[in-house]
Amino acid sequence: MSGSKSFKSTIDRERKVLELRASGQTFEQIATACAYSDRSVAYNAYKRALKRTLVEPARQVRDLEVHRLDLLLGAAWNQALAGDLRAIQSALKIMERRAKLLGLDQPIHVKSDVYDYTTELEIDKELSRLIDLINSNSQSI
Numbered sequence: 029m030s031g032s033k034s035f036k037s038t039i040d041r042e043r044k045v046l047e048l049r050a051s052g053q054t055f056e057q058i059a060t061a062c063a064y065s066d067r068s069v070a071y072n073a074y075k076r077a078l079k080r081t082l083v084e085p086a087r088q089v090r091d092l093e094v095h096r097l098d099l100l101l102g103a104a105w106n107q108a109l110a111g112d113l114r115a116i117q118s119a120l121k122i123m124e125r126r127a128k129l130l131g132l133d134q135p136i137h138v139k140s141d142v143y144d145y146t147t148e149l150e151i152d153k154e155l156s157r158l159i160d161l162i163n164s165n166s167q168s169i
Contacts, residue, residue: 042077049074090129097126 041062048058059070101122107115127133145151 039080042073042080045070045073046077046081093129094126097122097129101126 044062045058048061049055053061055067055070055074058074059065059067062070062073064070064073101119104115104118104122108119143154145154
């Protein structure tokens with residue numbers, strides 16, 4: 029590798045990219061300092077480093093939160109199994125929060141109908157249908 033500095037790993041190199049960018053260096057200067065072939069390679073290294081920097085701490089925080097929720101659930105679990113309604117409610121809230129945090133819940137599917145009315149006749153016809161529907165529902169009340 030050409031350049032003024034030898035790097036032990038890709039992570040070390042990307043860490044240096046972040047330091048240089050934070051100090052105001054251009055991607056051209058970063059490419060030279062970190063022995064990248066050109067500024068676009070340095071820019072891509074910068075994007076990778078930013079992503080890694082954001083993802084890893086988020087993963088660590090999520091793991092910590094899951095651990096905390098597990099501890100809380102453990103504290104409420106025996107009382108919940110014994111029938112304590114407050115403990116049951118607490119356990120369910122903890123389990124719900126844990127599922128949300130880990131993305132365990134299935135996505136909610138919403139059914140929607142989309143109508144494409146291209147003529148006034150179609151709009152008038154649908155309006156009549158809706159008026160009839162409203163009238164039939166109001167008579168049954």
